[in-house]
Amino acid sequence: MNLRQLSYFVAIGEAESVTKASARLRIAQPALTRHLKHLEGKLGAPLTRRYGRGIVLTDAGRYLLGRVRPLLNELAQVEAEVMELARRTPVEVSLGLPSALSCLADRFIERAATLQPAVRLRVVDGWSGFVLDWLQSGRLDLGVVYDHFGDMNGLVSRPLTSEDHYLIVKRSDRLAERDRITLAEVATLPLILPSRRHGLRHAAERAFASIGCHVEPVAEVDAVPTIRTLVERGTGFSILSESEIRFHLSSALIAIPITEPGLIRNVSIAFRAGNPVANLESLCSVIRDEALAMSREGVLGRAAGASVLEA
Known part of the structure; x- marks a missing residue:
C-alpha cells in the first residue's frame, strides 16, 4: 500500500462513488478505478461492490476506511505543522553559562533544538557575576548561575542542581596526599580567588565567616585558566567547582574535598x-x-560524587 492509493480509496469510500471521487480529486475515473483495483489485489480482498449507480463498502472496505482515515488526517496535520515551522523565522534566545559549565552547552542546544524547534540558542560563557550583569542589562535572555549574593532584583530563577567545591593544589604539593581538608585548614592557606563581584568569592567568604575566619587572598584573578596556571606554578591554592574540575582540571593539579x-x-x-x-x-x-x-548520568551536580573528580 502507498499513501496515494490509500488517499484515493478514502475519497471513494467517503463519496460512495468513483465518479464523485474522480471529480473531487480531479483524476480521470479510469485511473482512479485502476488504483482501487490495484489496492484490492494487493490486499487480496474486495473493498467495494456496485450498488445502483454508486458503490458500497464491503466489510473489509469499512474496516480499512475506519483505520486509514484518522492516519491520513494525522499526516495532513503533521505536514501543515512542518510547513508552518519552515515559514516561521526562528527566535534567537541568548543563554549565558558559567565557564565551568560551557562544555555542556551542546547538550542544552541539542535538547532545545529537539523540543523547541522554533528557538535557536546562542550561548556565551563567563563568571556568574558577569552572567547576572548581562541578564539585568538585557544582553542575555537566560542565564545559568551559581548562588550569588549580589543584586538579583528583577530576575526570576528556577533551581537546576547543586555542586560541591574543592580545594585545588599542585600535584607535587604535600597536601596532594590528603583525601580531605577542613574549611578551617583551607582558611590558613594562600588562596587565589576571583574578585568580590563574583559569586564564588562571596560564597567562600560566607563559608569562612560561618566558622569565624576571615581570609584575604594572595591574588584576585577573574580568569579561571590563569588561576589554574598560578596553582600549577605553586603561587597558591584555589577553590573550584565540580564542573570546573571534571572538565578542565589538568593532570598537574589535584582536587581535595572540603569538609567541616x-x-x-x-x-x-x-x-x-x-x-x-x-x-x-x-x-x-x-x-x-x-x-x-x-x-x-554523573556529569553534573552532586550526584557525580568525589571519586569521579579524583580519578
Missing part, C-alpha cells in the same frame, strides 16, 4: 521578569530536564 563544613553552591537558571521573548518558562523546563538527566 563543605562548600556547596546551588545552580539555577534565571531570566528577567517581563522579558518579551515568548516561551522562556518552557525553555527553562527543557534545560532543567536536561540538567537533571546529566545529574543522573
Whole structure:
C-alpha cells in the first residue's frame, strides 16, 4: 500500500462513488478505478461492490476506511505543522553559562533544538557575576548561575542542581596526599580567588565567616585558566567547582574535598521578569530536564560524587 492509493480509496469510500471521487480529486475515473483495483489485489480482498449507480463498502472496505482515515488526517496535520515551522523565522534566545559549565552547552542546544524547534540558542560563557550583569542589562535572555549574593532584583530563577567545591593544589604539593581538608585548614592557606563581584568569592567568604575566619587572598584573578596556571606554578591554592574540575582540571593539579563544613553552591537558571521573548518558562523546563538527566548520568551536580573528580 502507498499513501496515494490509500488517499484515493478514502475519497471513494467517503463519496460512495468513483465518479464523485474522480471529480473531487480531479483524476480521470479510469485511473482512479485502476488504483482501487490495484489496492484490492494487493490486499487480496474486495473493498467495494456496485450498488445502483454508486458503490458500497464491503466489510473489509469499512474496516480499512475506519483505520486509514484518522492516519491520513494525522499526516495532513503533521505536514501543515512542518510547513508552518519552515515559514516561521526562528527566535534567537541568548543563554549565558558559567565557564565551568560551557562544555555542556551542546547538550542544552541539542535538547532545545529537539523540543523547541522554533528557538535557536546562542550561548556565551563567563563568571556568574558577569552572567547576572548581562541578564539585568538585557544582553542575555537566560542565564545559568551559581548562588550569588549580589543584586538579583528583577530576575526570576528556577533551581537546576547543586555542586560541591574543592580545594585545588599542585600535584607535587604535600597536601596532594590528603583525601580531605577542613574549611578551617583551607582558611590558613594562600588562596587565589576571583574578585568580590563574583559569586564564588562571596560564597567562600560566607563559608569562612560561618566558622569565624576571615581570609584575604594572595591574588584576585577573574580568569579561571590563569588561576589554574598560578596553582600549577605553586603561587597558591584555589577553590573550584565540580564542573570546573571534571572538565578542565589538568593532570598537574589535584582536587581535595572540603569538609567541616563543605562548600556547596546551588545552580539555577534565571531570566528577567517581563522579558518579551515568548516561551522562556518552557525553555527553562527543557534545560532543567536536561540538567537533571546529566545529574543522573554523573556529569553534573552532586550526584557525580568525589571519586569521579579524583580519578
